[in-house]
Amino acid sequence: MSERVFHDWLSKRLARCNDTVIIGAGHDDCGHVDVSALQALAFSTDTVVEGTHFDAEADPLQVGYKAVAAALSDLAASGCRPLWGLIALNMRRGLGDRWAMRLMEGIVSCAQRYNLSIIGGDTTSAYGPTAINITVGGTPYGEAAVMRYGVEDGDLLVVTGELGGSILGKHMSPIPRFVEIEKLLELVPVKACMDITDGLTMDISRMLAAGNFGAILEEPEIPISEAAVKLAETSGKSAMEHALGDGEDFELLFAVSEESWEKLLLEWPGTGIKTRLSCIGRVENNQGLRVAGSDGTLKMLEVTGYEHNF
Amino acid sequence: MSERVFHDWLSKRLARCNDTVIIGAGHDDCGHVDVSALQALAFSTDTVVEGTHFDAEADPLQVGYKAVAAALSDLAASGCRPLWGLIALNMRRGLGDRWAMRLMEGIVSCAQRYNLSIIGGDTTSAYGPTAINITVGGTPYGEAAVMRYGVEDGDLLVVTGELGGSILGKHMSPIPRFVEIEKLLELVPVKACMDITDGLTMDISRMLAAGNFGAILEEPEIPISEAAVKLAETSGKSAMEHALGDGEDFELLFAVSEESWEKLLLEWPGTGIKTRLSCIGRVENNQGLRVAGSDGTLKMLEVTGYEHNF
Numbered sequence: 001m002s003e004r005v006f007h008d009w010l011s012k013r014l015a016r017c018n019d020t021v022i023i024g025a026g027h028d029d030c031g032h033v034d035v036s037a038l039q040a041l042a043f044s045t046d047t048v049v050e051g052t053h054f055d056a057e058a059d060p061l062q063v064g065y066k067a068v069a070a071a072l073s074d075l076a077a078s079g080c081r082p083l084w085g086l087i088a089l090n091m092r093r094g095l096g097d098r099w100a101m102r103l104m105e106g107i108v109s110c111a112q113r114y115n116l117s118i119i120g121g122d123t124t125s126a127y128g129p130t131a132i133n134i135t136v137g138g139t140p141y142g143e144a145a146v147m148r149y150g151v152e153d154g155d156l157l158v159v160t161g162e163l164g165g166s167i168l169g170k171h172m173s174p175i176p177r178f179v180e181i182e183k184l185l186e187l188v189p190v191k192a193c194m195d196i197t198d199g200l201t202m203d204i205s206r207m208l209a210a211g212n213f214g215a216i217l218e219e220p221e222i223p224i225s226e227a228a229v230k231l232a233e234t235s236g237k238s239a240m241e242h243a244l245g246d247g248e249d250f251e252l253l254f255a256v257s258e259e260s261w262e263k264l265l266l267e268w269p270g271t272g273i274k275t276r277l278s279c280i281g282r283v284e285n286n287q288g289l290r291v292a293g294s295d296g297t298l299k300m301l302e303v304t305g306y307e308h309n310f
Numbered sequence: 311m312s313e314r315v316f317h318d319w320l321s322k323r324l325a326r327c328n329d330t331v332i333i334g335a336g337h338d339d340c341g342h343v344d345v346s347a348l349q350a351l352a353f354s355t356d357t358v359v360e361g362t363h364f365d366a367e368a369d370p371l372q373v374g375y376k377a378v379a380a381a382l383s384d385l386a387a388s389g390c391r392p393l394w395g396l397i398a399l400n401m402r403r404g405l406g407d408r409w410a411m412r413l414m415e416g417i418v419s420c421a422q423r424y425n426l427s428i429i430g431g432d433t434t435s436a437y438g439p440t441a442i443n444i445t446v447g448g449t450p451y452g453e454a455a456v457m458r459y460g461v462e463d464g465d466l467l468v469v470t471g472e473l474g475g476s477i478l479g480k481h482m483s484p485i486p487r488f489v490e491i492e493k494l495l496e497l498v499p500v501k502a503c504m505d506i507t508d509g510l511t512m513d514i515s516r517m518l519a520a521g522n523f524g525a526i527l528e529e530p531e532i533p534i535s536e537a538a539v540k541l542a543e544t545s546g547k548s549a550m551e552h553a554l555g556d557g558e559d560f561e562l563l564f565a566v567s568e569e570s571w572e573k574l575l576l577e578w579p580g581t582g583i584k585t586r587l588s589c590i591g592r593v594e595n596n597q598g599l600r601v602a603g604s605d606g607t608l609k610m611l612e613v614t615g616y617e618h619n620f
Binding site: 032033034044050077120127 | 332333337338339340341342343344345346348349350351352353354355356357359360361362363384385387388390394396397398400429430431432434435436437438439441443445447448455457458459504505520
């Protein structure tokens with residue numbers, strides 16, 4: 001399939017999802033947007049690679065969906081609503097039209113679901129694994145974006161959803177937590193937030209490292225997913241180890257004051273949002289990550305999670 | 311080399327090149343910028359792939375430079391100055407630290423040269439060719455961006471620099487034409503502009519297709535590069551064929567009125583900008599691309615240029 005035919009096919013399927021867009025993808029060297037009504041923007045870029053983030057046998061519809069959702073998850077973690085996306089495909093040569101078009105259907109459907117306008121793209125091909133890179137831009141729901149740093153001594157650490165075992169399925173269909181972060185920001189000040197993509201302990205350690213803090217986690221409060229339990233049956237690891245170390249949960253990890261957490265305990269159930277919130281620990285001035293077991297014993301937690309090496 | 315070590319190394323080297331940046335790359339899930347003083351933005355994304363856009367033996371410093379310059383060329387073609395860049399690297403596994411760091415030196419040096427702040431990044435690795443994707447954002451020099459469409463019957467087509475044979479060297483060190491477009495916009499209304507990346511005739515046909523126009527090119531006016539002449543000695547093609555069809559020239563192709571061209575003829579030499587401007591043809595209402603030889607004979611021009619196939 002030629003680049004031009006693909007772009008023509010694509011530009012017919014790209015809806016203009018928000019009124020900031022002047023010129024979307026495929027019409028000009030650049031996509032053009034109007035920001036005269038906006039104050040701040042947030043951007044993130046994320047690549048999913050065949051063999052690492054998806055299998056060669058995966059349904060390209062799901063691959064496309066995942067690529068966009070994974071990138072959007074960073075915007076959600078910054079407390080921002082989606083505006084624009086740019087897509088760079090590096091296709092394994094010989095994949096063929098059907099695969100490419102189904103991939104794009106997945107990309108476009110996820111983009112439209114979250115009102116992300118596709119304003120740019122690039123297509124290359126190579127004798128190697130397919131890689132799909134998505135760059136997203138958005139603007140804060142509230143007055144300012146929420147960042148990864150900002151925690152203080154005594155803050156509580158909270159996560160959305162359940163953790164671990166995403167490799168059994170969830171890693172291909174993450175749900176960026178826009179609904180949750182928008183509502184959280186309405187209810188309380190969120191002092192710091194990030195998404196859990198490289199494993200809970202590694203991501204917590206990053207949030208804490210931004211301010212040289214440590215934390216004590218409460219083991220019984222870690223929300224272990226059913227998938228983590230199932231995976232533990234054959235993996236040789238415990239379900240807790242999966243919940244603490246597995247990548248690609250795409251849940252939010254955020255910090256709030258104790259007072260805010262009490263407010264959330266009261267008001268979250270009334271929001272109608274089904275996503276569970278779990279307070280899993282407390283920030284402390286000592287560096288290092290410790291975990292309190294159900295019997296109250298404290299142990300140092302080894303930081304585990306996924307890192308790319310090259 | 312681990313992702314984290316690389317990111318730490320990198321974030322120390324990223325200067326804040328413009329005052330819109332709140333949080334640059336490596337500190338948060340997103341990069342954050344302030345757009346309260348801006349009206350419009352333009353974005354583009356561009357990937358260079360080992361084996362297609364650079365050789366495995368190429369100096370990674372040059373590869374990094376090229377990746378950024380190629381992406382920036384789209385901003386220049388839209389009449390926009392650079393603001394922000396996001397870098398997604400998909401590294402061939404086993405490339406090693408020195409290669410990666412030298413690549414980043416190339417990326418960072420080009421970014422700084424053009425005041426592009428790096429506000430985001432992603433690093434993955436795979437058993438396949440290295441791919442470097444750069445997404446750039448910028449804002450118009452003038453009141454509005456210049457787009458690819460906008461030509462009218464009788465407009466003159468002008469190119470910067472010399473064309474063809476870039477494979478002999480220029481393709482690795484393109485110079486985004488920011489200085490030129492900024493000055494052009496000061497002097498005359500630029501009705502349409504794009505950069506020449508897939509070959510002059512293919513890119514002209516794209517500019518014309520946006521409005522269903524055709525053009526007559528003047529063969530003696532096409533600025534043939536020395537590299538095109540040299541390449542023709544061994545390639546089996548003429549130097550003219552190289553100038554008309556070779557990719558990666560990264561020169562500007564733009565349209566102005568006849569009156570504007572007369573003004574440029576008078577005033578361009580006084581600007582101190584050495585880059586040559588050549589008026590290579592005229593837009594006409596008939597579709598199709600024709601070329602007038604030095605003897606005045608007209609022939610239809612076959613559209614040639616580079617397309618990715620997958």
